[in-house]
Amino acid sequence: MTDSDWQARCAARKQTQLDSIPKEWLINVPSNQMNVMNVPKECGLLSDRELDITETVDVEVLLSKLATGEWSSLEVTTAFYKRAIIAQQLTSCLTEIFVERALQRAKELDEILKITGKVVGPLHGLPISLKDQFTMKGLETIMGYVAWIGQYAEADCVLVEILYDCGAVPFVRTNVPQTLMYLTAGGSSGGEGALLAMKGSPLGVGTDIGGAFCGLYTLRPSYERLPYCGGSRSISSVLGPMTNSISGVKVFTKAVLDAKPWLKDPVCIRKEWSDKEYELAYHGGGKKLCFGIMWDNGVVRPHPPLNRAMMITKRALEAAGHIVLDWESHRHLEIYKNSETIFVADGGEDYRIQCERSGEPLILSMLPGEGAHETTLEEPYVKRLLWELHKEKRDLRKSHLDHWEATVSRTGTGRPIDAIISPAVAYAAVPHGLNTDSFYTTLCNAMDYATSVFPVTFVDGTLDHKHPPHEFYNHEDEAIYNLYDSGLFDGCPVGLQLIGRTQEEEAVIAMTEIVDRALRQYEGSKA
Structure with missing residues (x-):
């Protein structure tokens, strides 16, 4: 194809997307406005009741109102759909928009509740957004490739089947970068993150999720715990919930596990939701936990707001009666190199093939202009047999496990460190094209650690002054250091991650609730 051919396909697809939006939902998009968070409240599209609905971030509260009929699924889905369309006009966060289909589903659920007096399932009537790669029957799954335009799914993926069984209302799909690999402003689940940050969805599903840029709560489960039914098998991709409340993380995870996903996904582990693990039976009942703080991973040092967030969390946990120790990083750079070598094992052949099918160029840089810096350790990876890399990965996992277990000598609880607190990224949200730190x-992807992300604070230019220069680990560490300017990041959300062990999803959720509660109590005591 010529340049004009693939560009014409893109333009036609964008027009189809625009035509799927009800005309009365279009707004006057403000120009040259950096912060658009208040536009949904101020644009006039949402009624007071719709604002009440979409500003209700606690998923359990939403589900309670839906179950009692105080709010109908139709009005809740409509409210979030309108807000999602506002977010789309401001951030281009959506791919698939199917208003009539979603509202019809909501009407059917309302009718069932009216006739039977019973909910369909634990997610009854709740609109849920999905990252573009989760296929839905009759809809395109484009995945950032022009060549995939016009490819319609013949069936729902396993997750969507389960969500329907649980009574949910899938209502939009969200944007991804070409190849899913580029670290755009919000990573490969950036569309989902932007939508949720704008409160255009009460609960979303991303993959290999973080969420620290958007002030969200998320869960990165262990390999095969939740039904993915696809993705790389070398460094397995996983799906997880993204929400504005920790309650949403628990509700989603428990609902999906209670649906016995291993009966639909052949590689999904047969492990039911465990109340025993959620009650932290293997972590002293949660009475006196010991957390390790990873101030620095030995590869790149985090920016000042991340250090302040970790200090806030340390003080909050200690005030709540928990123990906080310094975490000693272990072979972190080796783990990163091994994982990245596995990621590029095919030399980018798959990406090139998909782009060549349509003629679109493979995006080589997300930078809009000058200012690029080399990503870390730019020397080319030596080609190695994949089985050798997998053996190395297994050895690294064993080594890291032994390192973690050895912390029992320092905790005083009779247990190793219960969980690690660390940045999810070395910085808050960066300008487009400068997100290079993974x-x-x-570490969590390679070691397969169940991990959550939780919000802590916001960048404050009056507090988060640039640190003095340090002895840089590498040129990436130096570039990230030089990137920091408190004025540039002022007001951006700052989140951290809580790292647990493999297959410890319930415990990670429970410990995140404890950390979140400690943070709220600590901030409340200072007020």
Whole structure:
């Protein structure tokens, strides 16, 4: 195809998307406005009741109102759909928009509740957004490739089947970067993150999720715990919930596990939701936990707001009666190199093939202009057999497990450190094209640690002054250091991650609730 051919396909697809939006939901988009968070409240599209609905961030509260009929699924879905469309006009966060289909589903659920007096399932009537890669029957799954335009799914993926069984209302799908690999402003689940940050969805599903840029609560479960039914098998991709409340993380995870996903996904682990693990039976009942703070992973040092967030969390946990120790990083750079070598094992062949099918160029940089800096350790990876890399990965996992277990000598609880608190990313949300740090999250992907992300604070230019220069680990560490300017990041959300062990989803959720509660109590005591 010529350049004009693939560009014409893109333009036609964008027009189809625009035509799927009810005309009365279009707004006057403000120009040259950096912060658009208040536009949904101020644009006039949402009624007071619709604002009440979409500003209700606690998923359990939403589900309670839906179950009692105080709010109908139709009005809740309509409210969030309108707000999602506002977010789309401001951030281009959506791919698939199917208003009539979603509202019809909501009407059917309302009718069932009216006739039977019973909810369909634990997610009855709740609109849920999905990252673009979760296929839905009759809809395109484009995944950022022009060549995939016009490819319609013949069936729902396993997760969507389960969501329907649970009574949910899938209502939009969200944007991803080409190849899913580029670290755009919000990572590969950036569309989902933007939508949720704008409160255009009460609960979303991303993959290999973080959420620290958007002030969200998320869960990165262990390999095969939740039904993905696809993705790489070398560094397995996982799906997880993204919400504005920790309650939403628990509700989603428990609902999906209670649906016995292993009966639909052949690689999903047969492990039911465990109340025993949620009650922290293997962590002293949660009475006196010991957390390790990873101030620095030995590859890149985090920006000042991340340090302040970790200090706030440390003080809050200690005030709540818990123990906080310094975490000693272990072979972090080796783990990163191994994972990245596995990621590029095919030399980018799959990306090139998909782009060549349509003629679109493979995006080589997300930078809009000058200012690029080399990503870490730019020397080319030496080609190695994949089985060798997998053996190395297994050895690294064993080594890291032994390192973690050895912390029992320092905790005083008779247990190793219960969980690690660390940045999810070394910085708050960066200008487009400058998101290069994946060192902190790659640890969790490679070691297969169940991990949550939780919001802590916001960048404050009056508090978060630039640190003095340090002895840089590498040129990426230096570039990230030089990137920091308190004025540039002022007001951005700052989140951290809580890292637990493999297959410890319930415990990670419970410990995140404890951390979140401690943070709220600590901030309340200072007020």
